[in-house]
Amino acid sequence: MSADIVLSCEGLVKRFGGITATNNVTLNLKRGARHALIGPNGAGKTTLINLLTGVLEPTEGRITLEGEDISNLAPHRRVRRGMVRTFQINQLFNSMTPLETLALVVSQHQGLGATWWRSLGRNAAVAERAEQLLAQFHLAEVANQRTEHLAYGKRRLLEIAIALACEPRVLLLDEPVAGVPAGEREELLQTVAALPADVSVLLIEHDMDLVFSFADRMTVLVNGTVLTEGTPEEIESNPEVKAVYLGHGDELNEAVPLETPNHG
Numbered sequence: 001m002s003a004d005i006v007l008s009c010e011g012l013v014k015r016f017g018g019i020t021a022t023n024n025v026t027l028n029l030k031r032g033a034r035h036a037l038i039g040p041n042g043a044g045k046t047t048l049i050n051l052l053t054g055v056l057e058p059t060e061g062r063i064t065l066e067g068e069d070i071s072n073l074a075p076h077r078r079v080r081r082g083m084v085r086t087f088q089i090n091q092l093f094n095s096m097t098p099l100e101t102l103a104l105v106v107s108q109h110q111g112l113g114a115t116w117w118r119s120l121g122r123n124a125a126v127a128e129r130a131e132q133l134l135a136q137f138h139l140a141e142v143a144n145q146r147t148e149h150l151a152y153g154k155r156r157l158l159e160i161a162i163a164l165a166c167e168p169r170v171l172l173l174d175e176p177v178a179g180v181p182a183g184e185r186e187e188l189l190q191t192v193a194a195l196p197a198d199v200s201v202l203l204i205e206h207d208m209d210l211v212f213s214f215a216d217r218m219t220v221l222v223n224g225t226v227l228t229e230g231t232p233e234e235i236e237s238n239p240e241v242k243a244v245y246l247g248h249g250d251e252l253n254e255a256v257p258l259e260t261p262n263h264g
């Protein structure tokens with residue numbers, strides 16, 4: 001396999017009883033890519049991410065990370081190897097502050113265990129990395145507020161900061177702006193745009209503003225199958241893609257949200 005492919009899946013199939021949610025999907029994520037996965041509701045995007053991260057076991061097919069077959073690795077071992085995801089729905093510790101949460105994750109990642117309170121006091125490297133992440137993700141001013149009191153956009157930022165604290169080589173971003181109110185979107189869009197260039201990103205998103213401003217490559221999934229893959233320009237002008245989305249009453253080339261996210 002080419003050295004510039006960081007994550008790939010080949011002939012991936014997932015069946016749930018009689019439903020084929022993923023149908024022979026082959027996808028290559030290039031190093032440093034900003035790759036978007038789009039498709040109408042029920043196209044199989046979430047199932048594909050669950051297969052890539054190891055939450056679901058494929059019926060058929062193979063997944064390779066940095067040239068190694070990870071098809072049978074447990075989810076946490078895939079994270080250790082550098083593939084990290086965020087979730088559509090926040091999965092945060094409500095009673096902790098962003099500073100505590102990030103210190104915990106950084107501490108775990110550095111092999112110091114879950115003793116974030118000790119690490120914060122005694123380990124300058126943990127505190128420093130947590131502070132850096134707080135600044136990078138516009139969380140410094142809310143660093144000491146309990147997460148349950150944070151605005152929704154800040155919670156989404158914290159979630160991406162947590163993923164970055166694991167120092168991923170591959171980041172799977174699952175609908176980062178879903179449910180975020182208009183006034184908080186800009187900060188999130190800017191932060192996503194400013195993600196480190198050496199982290200390869202696979203973005204699942206319904207918001208076409210974000211998809212077209214972010215992606216340098218796009219894969220369109222329909223009924224579990226890859227309809228097409230290409231540059232944003234190719235996707236925008238592809239008649240088959242337009243036909244799929246026309247049923248939703250929107251024009252792809254207007255770069256408007258194609259549908260209302262059903263989560264968040």
Ligand SMILES: Nc1ncnc2c1ncn2[C@@H]1O[C@H](COP(=O)(O)OP(=O)(O)OP(=O)(O)O)[C@@H](O)[C@H]1O
Pocket residue numbers: 016019020021039040041042043044045046047048262
């Ligand atoms: N655990 C499951 N059991 C049975 N069917 C499932 C299961 N998970 C997903 N499916 C089916 O697989 C298909 C793909 O669903 P999936 O959630 O992956 O689509 P999606 O593209 O992520 O949709 P959305 O944009 O709405 O999140 C759907 O027909 C769905 O009903």
